[in-house]
Amino acid sequence: MNFNLFVSLLVNGLAMGMVYALLAMGLIMLFRSAGVMNFAQGMMLAVGAYISYATQVQADLPLYAAIPLCLASYVVFGLIFMACIYLPLKDTKFPAAIVVATMGTSSILSEACTLIWGGEALSVPYLVTNGEGKSAYLTIGGVSIQWQYILTTIVGVVLIFLVYVLFDKLYVGKMMEAAAQDKYTASLIGIPKLVTIAITYAIAISLGCIGGFMVSPVTYCSVSLSSLQLRAFASVVIGGTRSIKGAVIGALLVGLVEAFATVNLSNYKDAVVFILLIVFLLVKPDGLVRSKIGDKA
Amino acid sequence: MKLIQKPLRRFRVSTLLLFALVLLCAVLVPQLFSGYTLKVINLSLLYGIMVLSTVIVLGMGGQMSMANVAMFGLGAYVTANLCSSHMGIKNFNTLLALVISVVGVGLVSFLLGLLLERLDGTFFTFATIGVVQVCAAFFSQYRPLFGGPDGISGVAKLELFGFKVEDYKSWFYVLVFFLLVVGAFTARLKKTKFGRSLFCIRDNKTAAVTLGVNVFMTRVYAFTIQGIICGLCGALYAFMNGYVGSTMFTFTKATDMMMMTMIGGLNSIAGSVFGSFVVTVLPETLRSLQSYLRLIFGVIVVLLMIFMPTGLAGLASSTAEKAGRRLRKAKEKKSEARQP
Numbered sequence: 001m002n003f004n005l006f007v008s009l010l011v012n013g014l015a016m017g018m019v020y021a022l023l024a025m026g027l028i029m030l031f032r033s034a035g036v037m038n039f040a041q042g043m044m045l046a047v048g049a050y051i052s053y054a055t056q057v058q059a060d061l062p063l064y065a066a067i068p069l070c071l072a073s074y075v076v077f078g079l080i081f082m083a084c085i086y087l088p089l090k091d092t093k094f095p096a097a098i099v100v101a102t103m104g105t106s107s108i109l110s111e112a113c114t115l116i117w118g119g120e121a122l123s124v125p126y127l128v129t130n131g132e133g134k135s136a137y138l139t140i141g142g143v144s145i146q147w148q149y150i151l152t153t154i155v156g157v158v159l160i161f162l163v164y165v166l167f168d169k170l171y172v173g174k175m176m177e178a179a180a181q182d183k184y185t186a187s188l189i190g191i192p193k194l195v196t197i198a199i200t201y202a203i204a205i206s207l208g209c210i211g212g213f214m215v216s217p218v219t220y221c222s223v224s225l226s227s228l229q230l231r232a233f234a235s236v237v238i239g240g241t242r243s244i245k246g247a248v249i250g251a252l253l254v255g256l257v258e259a260f261a262t263v264n265l266s267n268y269k270d271a272v273v274f275i276l277l278i279v280f281l282l283v284k285p286d287g288l289v290r291s292k293i294g295d296k297a
Numbered sequence: 298m299k300l301i302q303k304p305l306r307r308f309r310v311s312t313l314l315l316f317a318l319v320l321l322c323a324v325l326v327p328q329l330f331s332g333y334t335l336k337v338i339n340l341s342l343l344y345g346i347m348v349l350s351t352v353i354v355l356g357m358g359g360q361m362s363m364a365n366v367a368m369f370g371l372g373a374y375v376t377a378n379l380c381s382s383h384m385g386i387k388n389f390n391t392l393l394a395l396v397i398s399v400v401g402v403g404l405v406s407f408l409l410g411l412l413l414e415r416l417d418g419t420f421f422t423f424a425t426i427g428v429v430q431v432c433a434a435f436f437s438q439y440r441p442l443f444g445g446p447d448g449i450s451g452v453a454k455l456e457l458f459g460f461k462v463e464d465y466k467s468w469f470y471v472l473v474f475f476l477l478v479v480g481a482f483t484a485r486l487k488k489t490k491f492g493r494s495l496f497c498i499r500d501n502k503t504a505a506v507t508l509g510v511n512v513f514m515t516r517v518y519a520f521t522i523q524g525i526i527c528g529l530c531g532a533l534y535a536f537m538n539g540y541v542g543s544t545m546f547t548f549t550k551a552t553d554m555m556m557m558t559m560i561g562g563l564n565s566i567a568g569s570v571f572g573s574f575v576v577t578v579l580p581e582t583l584r585s586l587q588s589y590l591r592l593i594f595g596v597i598v599v600l601l602m603i604f605m606p607t608g609l610a611g612l613a614s615s616t617a618e619k620a621g622r623r624l625r626k627a628k629e630k631k632s633e634a635r636q637p
Contacts, residue, residue, distance in 0.1 A: 103556065
C-alpha cells in the first residue's frame with residue numbers, strides 16, 4: 001500500500017466514520033431520553049439527502065439559502081416524527097411495539113420518498129466543485145483528497161463538539177441529561193419532560209439528516225442510504241452501550257475498518273465490520289467506554 | 298355459564314375449535330386454490346413456523362432476536378449443499394439432510410447464544426443484526442459454499458418414507474403437519490418450567506434470579522430452540538423451492554418477520570400464523586396497488602402498534618373477554634332480579 005492510497009483511505013474512512021457517528025449519537029440520545037431504539041434512523045440519511053436534493057436541484061436555490069432551509073426542515077421533520085411515533089406510544093406496555101413502529105415508519109418513509117422522487121439514485125451537487133460540476137480535490141504534496149470528505153469530517157467534528165458542549169457545559173443539556181436518567185425525579189424538580197424529549201428528537205433526527213446532506217454527493221441520493229444505519233448500530237455496540245463518547249469512537253473505528261477493508265476484501269466489507277462487532281462482544285462486552293450510570297434493576 | 302367461568306374448560310373448547318378450523322382449512326385450501334396461489338400460501342405457512350420461533354424468544358422471553366433469518370439461511374444452504382450437485386454429492390438421503398441441517402443449525406445457534414446472550418435488551422438485538430449482516434455477506438459472496446450471487450439451484454425433492462413431496466398440494470400438507478407440530482410444541486412449552494422461567498425473566502429479571510432461575514442458560518436455550526425451528530424452516534424452504542439465493546436472508550426479511558409477529562400478536566400461536574399469512578398473501582392479491590402496498594403496510598403496522606400492540610390475536614381475545622364479562626353481568630343481573 002503506497003502512501004497516497006493510505007491517506008485517501010484514511011480520509012475516506014474518517015469521513016464515513018463521522019457520518020456513522022452522527023447517526024449513532026442520534027440513536028443513543030433517543031435511547032437514553034425516550035427509551036426508543038430508532039430503526040428508522042438510517043432513513044434520516046435518506047430524508048436529509050432528498051430534502052437537500054429538493055432545495056439544491058429542484059428549487060435550484062444557492063447554497064447560502066439552501067443550507068438554512070434544509071436545517072429548518074430537518075428540525076421540523078424531527079418534531080413531526082416525534083409527534084407521530086413517540087407521543088402515541090410513550091405509555092405503551094410493550095417495548096417491542098415502539099421498535100416495530102419505527103420499523104414501520106422506516107418503510108413508510110422509504111416508500112414515500114420512492115413515490116415522490118422515483119426509485120432511481122439522484123445526484124446531488126458537491127459542496128465544492130470545480131468548473132465542470134465535478135468534485136474539487138485538495139492536493140497536498142502529491143496526495144489529492146476530495147473536498148467533500150474533508151468538509152464531511154469538519155462538519156462531523158463541529159457537530160460532535162456542539163453535542164459535547166450541550167450535554168457537558170450548558171444548563172439545558174444538564175436538564176436533558178437529568179430527564180434522561182430519571183424522568184420522575186426530573187419532573188419533580190420542574191424539568192418539563194415533554195419539551196426536553198422534543199428537543200432531543202429534533203437534535204437526534206437533525207443529526208441524521210445532516211449526515212445525509214453531507215454524504216449524498218458521494219453516495220448519490222437514494223433510499224438505500226438507510227442501510228448505513230446497521231453500521232451505526234454496530235458502532236453503538238462497539239463504543240459502549242450508553243455513552244455518546246463511546247459511540248463516536250466506535251463509529252470512527254467502523255468507518256476506518258470499512259475503508260481499509262475495501263483494499264483487499266471489498267466483497268466482504270460488511271462482514272468485516274460485523275465480525276469486528278462480534279469480536280468486541282467477545283472481548284469487551286461492555287464496550288469501549290463504560291457508562292457512569294448503571295442499569296436500573 | 299360454567300363454560301365461561303372455568304377458564305380451563307374454555308381453553309379446551311377454543312383449542313378444539315382451532316383444531317377443527319385447521320382441519321377444515323387443510324381439507325378446503327388445496328381444493329380451492331392451485332398453482333401460484335397455493336405456492337404463496339405454502340410460503341406463508343413456512344413463515345408461520347418461523348414466526349412461532351419468534352413467539353418463543355420475543356413473546357415469551359422478551360428478547361428481540363433478528364438472527365432467525367440467518368439461521369433460516371444456514372439451514373437452507375446446508376440442505377442445498379447436501380442435496381444438489383453443487384458440492385458433488387450424489388443421491389444423499391433427503392430426510393437425513395433435513396436432520397443434519399436442523400442439528401447443525403441448532404449447534405451453531407447454541408454457540409451463538411452463549412456468545413450473544415451476555416448482552417441485554419436492545420444491544421442483544423444489535424448483535425443479532427450483526428450476525429444477519431455477516432451471514433448475508435458470506436451468502437452473497439462466498440462461492441464454494443454458498444454459490445455466491447448465483448445461489449444454489451437444482452436441490453433434490455424431499456423424500457419422506459418413500460413418498461416424494463413434489464407438487465404444491467403435498468407440500469401444503471407437509472407444511473401444515475410441521476406447523477401443527479411446532480405450534481403444539483410452542484403451546485406445550487408455555488406450560489413447562491422452562492416456559493414459565495422465560496416469562497419470569499421477561500417480566501422481572503431480578504425476581505427470576507431471586508427465584509433461582511438461571512437467566513443466562515434459559516435464554517441460551519430459548520435462542521437455540523429458535524435456531525432449531527428456523528433451521529428446519531430453511532431446510533424445508535430449500536426442498537420446496539429447489540433453489541436457494543442470498544436475497545431471501547437479508548436484514549429486510551428479518552424486519553418483515555418482526556412485522557408478521559407483531560401484526561399477528563406477540564403471544565399467540567394462531568395469531569402469528571395469521572400475521573405471516575397477511576404479510577405474505579396480501580401483496581400477491583393486491584397486485585394492482587403494488588406501488589402503494591408497502592406504504593399502506595407501513596401505515597397499518599404503525600397504527601396497529603399504537604392502537605392494538607397485542608396484534609390482531611390480542612384484539613380477538615380482549616373482545617372475547619369483554620363479551621364474556623358482559624354475559625356474566627347480564628346473568629348476575631337476572632339472578633339478582635329473581636331474588637328480591
